[in-house]
Amino acid sequence: MKNIYDVIIIGGSYAGLSAAMALGRSLRNVLIIDAGKPCNRNTPHSQNFITQDGEKPHIIADKARKQVLAYSTVKLVSDVAKSGEKTEHGFKISTQSGTYYEAKKLIIATGIKDILPNIKGFKDTWAKSVIHCPYCHGYEFRNKKTAIMSNGDKAYHMIPLIHNLTKKFSVITQGKAHFTEEQLMHLKQHNIPLIEKEILEIVHENGAVKHVIYNDGTTEAFDAIYAQLPFEQHTNIPNELGCELTEQGYIQVDEMQKTTVPGIYACGDNTNRLRSVANAVYSGNLTGAVLNMELAHEAF
Incomplete structure (x- = not known):
């Protein structure tokens, strides 16, 4: 047959x-x-x-x-x-x-x-506390300390959606920020910190983000990180x-x-x-x- x-x-x-x-x-x-x-x-x-x-x-x-x-x-x-x-x-x-x-x-x-970035801890937290979609995961991390690891127009598309879910929110651009003057003004109006650093490591516990380590050696605690890959x-x-x-x-x-x-x-x-x-x-x-x-x- x-x-x-x-x-x-x-x-x-x-x-x-x-x-x-x-x-x-x-x-x-x-x-x-x-x-x-x-x-x-x-x-x-x-x-x-x-x-x-x-x-x-x-x-x-x-x-x-x-x-x-x-x-x-x-x-x-x-x-x-x-x-x-x-x-x-x-x-x-x-x-x-x-x-x-x-x-x-x-x-x-x-x-x-x-395509996952070469960041220590990323693979272990991906789809658990490092997430891609506010509709799929946002409710579970509402009002939590949150970051979006993205830049430019792609990031700006997501920012209002995430800001609706939590006001404890930062943008990590993984280097120099690429936003228009109008976009930067809106970020400032909503008190959204813009962090022009690179994440070198995501420290976690069984896939739950605890804090990140930046390329300058400083650390910052987060509960969730949105990543646009x-x-x-x-x-x-x-x-x-x-x-x-x-x-x-x-x-x-x-x-x-x-x-x-x-x-x-x-x-x-x-x-x-x-x-x-x-x-x-x-x-x-x-x-x-x-x-x-x-x-x-x-x-x-």
């Missing part, structure tokens, strides 16, 4: 599973290829997702996987998708194990890979197949989650900056429905 499917989904976390459920319930023959390394695997709790607020991410994912795989039309293999190519009838995906699979359509739901795509397959990326590095999709290559869709964190379980589930569900419609029209 050949490994040929209607749809291959690369990535079996929230977006990929959500797409698989919509397709599986529509009697599509679906294969999920998943490496078992979701983006939020270090996060102790998932918030801001109704019915699952405060639950451990792996419990949500395990429950979702069990429900999706209850549909006989959906299959999951634990493997790493390594390369992709176009075929006469669709796409072929080769995996780390040496197996290849073919499908009419392809969904990329691989999330993104954060650069990222890269988890897989080069979209690039291999000709999918365009945005200027920010996300896979370019339209309002229906279609990439710039016909037959290839993308959903979840790899397509936009709204990194949350709720958004991943939504975009995956939309992708599955739109792709099923495409298959239905092609066959009708």
Whole structure:
């Protein structure tokens, strides 16, 4: 029996599973290829997702996987998708194990890979008390001594959101600050300290930030630090197949989650900056429905 499917989904976390459920319930023959390394695997709790607020991410994912795989039309293999190519009838995906699979359509739901800075203690605190999103984590650190490790326009976008959650708030620019005069005036009006130093170490206790050590040897206590990190795509397959990326590095999709290559869709964190379980589930569900419609029209 050949490994040929209607749809291959690369990535079996929230977006990929959500797409698989919509397709599986529509009697599509679906294969999920998943490496078992979701983006939020270090996060102790998932918030801001109704019915699952405060639950451990792996419990949500395990429950979702069990429900999706209850549909006989959906299959999951634990493997790493390594390369992709176009075929006469669709796409072929080769995996780390040496197996290849073919499908009419392809969904990329691989999330993104954060590029962590070379700061001692950062990795141990990332997604615990060094965090990325005020919607995902801000309530838990409300009114706490907080910093944002960022600079310029990117930082200024986040500052009002964090200032709404706590007034004990500083901006650490990791070097010379790059703000406009108007932005600097607003920071001053709201009594937000601007710290033009570099963090060399984050001192923590079991992932909970205690204080930072700056490059001048001074220290400062914080309870939480927001960090806006650069990222890269988890897989080069979209690039291999000709999918365009945005200027920010996300896979370019339209309002229906279609990439710039016909037959290839993308959903979840790899397509936009709204990194949350709720958004991943939504975009995956939309992708599955739109792709099923495409298959239905092609066959009708």
